[in-house]
Amino acid sequence: MGDAPSLDPTRIPLQRCLHLEIVTDTPKGRGVFAMRDIPAKTIIDTCPVLVLGIEENLHHVAKTSLYHYTYNWPVTDEAGKEVKAQAVIFGLGSMFNHSREEQNIVWERDLKRQMITYRALRDIRAGEELCISYGDHLTFIDADAPPAPRPEEEIDQLNRIQLD
Numbered sequence: 524m525g526d527a528p529s530l531d532p533t534r535i536p537l538q539r540c541l542h543l544e545i546v547t548d549t550p551k552g553r554g555v556f557a558m559r560d561i562p563a564k565t566i567i568d569t570c571p572v573l574v575l576g577i578e579e580n581l582h583h584v585a586k587t588s589l590y591h592y593t594y595n596w597p598v599t600d601e602a603g604k605e606v607k608a609q610a611v612i613f614g615l616g617s618m619f620n621h622s623r624e625e626q627n628i629v630w631e632r633d634l635k636r637q638m639i640t641y642r643a644l645r646d647i648r649a650g651e652e653l654c655i656s657y658g659d660h661l662t663f664i665d666a667d668a669p670p671a672p673r674p675e676e677e678i679d680q681l682n683r684i685q686l687d
């Protein structure tokens with residue numbers, strides 16, 4: 524009764540994205556920011572996905588900017604083998620930027636119901652950007668990455684390594 528979560532797999536309660544804002548002019552483009560403190564483990568949103576066909580992705584979507592908004596999505600092919608497809612995420616999930624060092628959001632696929640749930644990995648403070656990790660194979664220059672050392676700093680660092 525009341526607020527108990529539904530166990531019916533055909534009924535998926537939506538989460539309101541209260542106390543979040545999209546900031547449009549960050550070094551990463553648009554990004555999602557907390558307007559107030561968010562406790563660890565809070566569900567931020569649940570987003571439905573559209574799983575793309577392998578060929579559809581390869582010949583069409585991969586050639587468009589939409590591709591940069593897709594996630595890897597495992598599917599089973601006709602031979603029963605697991606293959607990697609791509610999925611478009613509807614809603615807020617497509618707006619999370621990447622941060623390797625400051626990741627504060629984790630996400631979990633629900634393969635059966637074709638949904639993704641986003642949760643706070645730790646306590647998040649008001650004003651922080653909500654970031655997931657895209658992994659190691661980025662298709663853009665990471666705005667969070669520390670600047671490359673200047674050549675003289677690099678030589679200095681190498682000298683120190685040789686001396687130790």
Ligand SMILES: C[S@@+](CC[C@H](N)C(=O)[O-])C[C@H]1O[C@@H](n2cnc3c(N)ncnc32)[C@H](O)[C@@H]1O
Pocket residue numbers: 550551552553554591592617618619620621622663664665666667
């Ligand atoms: C899923 S979208 C995220 C929302 C996007 N910022 C926007 O304005 O629509 C992914 C794109 O955001 C940008 N992005 C995400 N994380 C970034 C980062 N750490 N550094 C620079 N750009 C980033 C890249 O252009 C990437 O292809």
